[in-house]
Amino acid sequence: xxxxxxxxxGLVHPSDILSLSxxxxxxxxxxxxxxxxxxxxxxxxxxxxIGTISYSGSPDYNPSLKSRVTISLDTSINQFSLKxxxxxxxxxxxxxxxxxxxxxxxxxxxxxxNGTSVTVSS
Amino acid sequence: xxxxxxxxxxxxxxxxxxVTLSCRASQSLSSNSxxxxxxxxxxxxxxxxxxxxxxxxxxxxxxSGSGSGTDFTLTISRLEPEDFAVYYCQQxxxxxxxxxxxxxxxxx
Numbered sequence: 632x633x634x635x636x637x638x639x640x641g642l643v644h645p646s647d648i649l650s651l652s653x654x655x656x657x658x659x660x661x662x663x664x665x666x667x668x669x670x671x672x673x674x675x676x677x678x679x680x681i682g683t684i685s686y687s688g689s690p691d692y693n694p695s696l697k698s699r700v701t702i703s704l705d706t707s708i709n710q711f712s713l714k715x716x717x718x719x720x721x722x723x724x725x726x727x728x729x730x731x732x733x734x735x736x737x738x739x740x741x742x743x744x745n746g747t748s749v750t751v752s753s
Numbered sequence: 754x755x756x757x758x759x760x761x762x763x764x765x766x767x768x769x770x771x772v773t774l775s776c777r778a779s780q781s782l783s784s785n786s787x788x789x790x791x792x793x794x795x796x797x798x799x800x801x802x803x804x805x806x807x808x809x810x811x812x813x814x815x816x817s818g819s820g821s822g823t824d825f826t827l828t829i830s831r832l833e834p835e836d837f838a839v840y841y842c843q844q845x846x847x848x849x850x851x852x853x854x855x856x857x858x859x860x861x
Contacts, residue, residue: 680849680850727798736786737786
């Protein structure tokens, strides 16, 4: 059974780069039936899709974050990663990674990591 | 961007009751590309339904999803204590993928 686990620093200083990784076990990130996503949830608020990367490494980003975000895939270590540039307090959130699988038409998020809390503060 | 409006925001109910949650999309969703998630405090969201009405693995049959186009519903036929949580709908047919603000089910 596939499992996802986020890792990265819990505290990031304003204007710095936030870097997170998602380790995938029990399945390969390069299988063509799956995409891989990042989602975040500010404290006490709802869910926001950050972006998705396909099995071939092609990314798709939320326009609200596109100028600051990079998602990459490393098939050699079965991981995918998120970088957010120039962070501010508004980037404080729990960050989730998730697997997307096809329903025959589009890709829904079926497996989620437990999430990692990131605070942006000096 | 497709906006999803969930209603009501909060519901206070008792175990054993039946509940219907609503999710309305600002545009018609292709191939009913709508998912429902359940989230409990301190936990990640858990997939309940995809394709509006396809139940995810391990989801009890007291949960049902329905709808098409712009109007979708999640029904719990008989609330169990473990069902009190926040429920989110999400459209995944058009980028950017968007979530509703959620409906919180609380114990009355």
